[in-house]
Amino acid sequence: MNRDDLVRLRRARDRMDREYAEPLDIDALARTALMSPGHFQRSFRAAYGETPYAYLMTRRIERAKALLRRGDLTVTEVCLAVGCTSLGSFSSRFTELVGETPSAYRARPHESGAAIPACVAKRLTRPSRQRVRTAEPDEAP
The missing domain is CATH 1.10.10.60 (Homeodomain-like)
Structure with missing residues (x-):
């Protein structure tokens, strides 16, 4: 995984930390990370050891x-x-x-x-x- 992907994943993770009480779905989080939903889910799990959900x-x-x-x-x-x-x-x-x-x-x-x-x-x-x-x-x- 390249550095740019990690930066984008961190941006989505930070959004979850900040907006945890808001209705967040995979599509919205993937858009935050500038990734497709499938790629976002796979990359997030690879980087952080758990699914975004x-x-x-x-x-x-x-x-x-x-x-x-x-x-x-x-x-x-x-x-x-x-x-x-x-x-x-x-x-x-x-x-x-x-x-x-x-x-x-x-x-x-x-x-x-x-x-x-x-x-x-x-x-x-x-x-x-x-x-x-x-x-x-x-x-x-």
């Missing part, structure tokens, strides 16, 4: 966690505030990335993280896909 949803869940920690919005309000239109899809993705439901996350105390600098907290609380490895039938557990 997965990256955008991770950003949205990251922002949702911050809003839920505040505790002044309902889960539905947070879902809409971060740009998700389906509460069910939002809750499923949140649970997949965080390991607990949005309601459970909102309900538990979060004061213990107050003394951690924001830059460190952001790194430590960044959602990541929870993968469970299952043993093959002929493998010992």
